[in-house]
Amino acid sequence: MPDTPTVNVTRSGVSLLQAVAGLAVRRPCLILYSGVDAGLPFDLDPGTVLLGRSIDAQLHVDSPGVSRQHAELQVGEDDVLLRDLGSSNGTFVNEARISAPVRLDNGDLIRVGLLVFRFYERQSLEAALHDRIYRSATVDNCTEVFNRRYLFDTLKREMRLARRYQRPLAVICYDLDHFKTVNDRYGHAAGDAVLKNSAALLRASQHGVGVLGRLGGEEFAVVLPHAGIEQALEVAERGRQAIAEHAFAISMSGTGPATHRQTVSAGVAMLTSEMAEVTELLAAADHKLYASKHAGRNRVSG
Numbered sequence: 018m019p020d021t022p023t024v025n026v027t028r029s030g031v032s033l034l035q036a037v038a039g040l041a042v043r044r045p046c047l048i049l050y051s052g053v054d055a056g057l058p059f060d061l062d063p064g065t066v067l068l069g070r071s072i073d074a075q076l077h078v079d080s081p082g083v084s085r086q087h088a089e090l091q092v093g094e095d096d097v098l099l100r101d102l103g104s105s106n107g108t109f110v111n112e113a114r115i116s117a118p119v120r121l122d123n124g125d126l127i128r129v130g131l132l133v134f135r136f137y138e139r140q141s142l143e144a145a146l147h148d149r150i151y152r153s154a155t156v157d158n159c160t161e162v163f164n165r166r167y168l169f170d171t172l173k174r175e176m177r178l179a180r181r182y183q184r185p186l187a188v189i190c191y192d193l194d195h196f197k198t199v200n201d202r203y204g205h206a207a208g209d210a211v212l213k214n215s216a217a218l219l220r221a222s223q224h225g226v227g228v229l230g231r232l233g234g235e236e237f238a239v240v241l242p243h244a245g246i247e248q249a250l251e252v253a254e255r256g257r258q259a260i261a262e263h264a265f266a267i268s269m270s271g272t273g274p275a276t277h278r279q280t281v282s283a284g285v286a287m288l289t290s291e292m293a294e295v296t297e298l299l300a301a302a303d304h305k306l307y308a309s310k311h312a313g314r315n316r317v318s319g
Contacts, residue, residue, distance in 0.1 A: 082130025160216035168230030187249035193235035222255040282309035285319035
């Protein structure tokens with residue numbers, strides 16, 4: 018399950034299986050579209066529901082960009098009103114920042130920080146299945162981190178926000194060194210296992226910041242909103258070190274288990290005023306990545 022960023026969500030609602038089974042439940046709900054719990058529903062009980070990083074919040078989310086008391090939902094018999102509580106980064110409904118209470122309509126997308134929720138007027142099988150489909154369209158099956166499309170969409174949005182609010186934005190590009198030899202020596206099943214475990218190590222090394230996705234093959238990228246070059250280099254170095262220090266267990270039919278050592282090269286780039294497209298920022302990070310490759314691999318360049 019992808020957890021980029023790592024999000025601690027405390028919810029008083031039912032599980033997804035209960036939501037599917039309990040079709041008679043007609044309470045409104047939010048379904049999380051990002052983070053480790055993507056696809057799970059959150060019941061909205063009648064009254065005021067506080068959303069934020071405060072431990073007193075009924076919908077407690079510990080995620081970058083979310084204020085302690087970020088927003089509140091007024092849940093009535095016939096409607097649900099969403100109000101921003103003066104949060105630092107704003108509350109968005111369908112990508113429009115709200116400045117006054119907004120009545121939510123079925124299917125509205127709500128964004129706070131790096132988290133995205135979809136609002137449903139009531140729990141239903143349709144809601145549960147819809148979000149399983151959404152998840153399958155945004156998560157890479159092999160590595161269980163976000164896929165290329167989701168990564169590009171995130172980067173496009175964060176570039177727009179970085180320019181609007183004059184804040185930094187960094188990107189890390191990773192490439193597993195000599196990965197072809199893994200497939201050649203151990204087989205593609207072992208290669209897939211190394212890819213999946215490498216993604217998990219990179220994700221854990223982020224310490225809850227940024228959005229990790231697979232660009233394709235053995236290449237990954239991390240989008241780091243609000244991060245300056247020093248923080249981005251630190252995150253990249255933690256990822257490099259995590260993989261270099263890990264012993265990958267390989268299962269080989271006929272010859273028994275084996276241990277594989279893997280390294281990764283990384284490049285870090287910052288958004289500049291001259292960059293107009295997502296591909297330009299990624300190309301800058303990729304250029305730094307290849308500087309790491311040419312310098313001997315298993316290193317970070319920025």
